[in-house]
């Protein structure tokens with residue numbers, strides 16, 4: 240299929256294209272709002288949290304523009320064993336694969352983790368581990384979506400991606416929760432941690448149930464709305480809550496230990 244045909248397919252499916260345009264609009268609005276909210280922030284750590292959080296809608300607007308343009312979407316023929324196997328590689332039978340989503344998660348989700356880690360008062364070792372595992376999760380998730388040679392290997396990639404995800408969850412739930420208590424940011428960190436963990440768990444579930452996985456949900460529009468809906472909360476609402484707190488509590492952030500601290504035990 241040509242890019243124009245894919246673009247046309249998305250345009251003709253109002254529900255599908257709305258799921259993408261809504262995010263372009265909200266990301267644009269968030270960028271303007273966050274720039275305005277951060278105009279008086281002076282503490283370097285608070286500024287860094289702002290930059291990281293602001294990158295989230297910036298990556299998102301680029302990601303969604305790629306999807307509506309049809310440049311980061313394909314219709315892939317599934318390997319035998321898959322519920323939709325052997326039905327061709329176009330919209331008549333191939334599986335709608337918005338691979339640009341998975342690719343751009345590798346840029347947006349590390350920003351979320353950097354902002355969260357800085358808020359928790361992480362050291363460099365933990366931040367590096369969380370970001371590296373997160374990028375691993377996204378790239379192997381992309382591999383799962385792109386594998387057309389073997390059904391088994393799609394799920395092997397999925398399993399590898401989940402293993403990386405467990406590392407991210409461990410750092411969020413165990414390490415940074417403890418760090419945030421010591422840093423005096425536990426209250427806001429816990430709210431954002433729960434929001435993040437609950438929503439992030441939704442992504443592998445949607446992937447597993449959607450057309451690319453078990454194909455229990457086959458509509459591209461429904462799957463796309465599921466991701467788009469989670470994105471709205473996990474990205475824009477998340478960043479808004481975080482940045483509003485940082486503006487109101489700049490002193491607390493400024494009083495945290497400088498830098499990323501030595502990579503030593505903290506308790």
Ligand code: RET
Pocket residue numbers: 341344347348376377379380381383396397398400401404439440442443446470473474
């Ligand atoms: C995949 C499939 C393979 C297994 C796992 C996944 C996890 C994805 C996650 C994505 C989070 C995305 C966010 C985007 C906002 O910008 C790749 C779906 C574990 C957790 C928060």
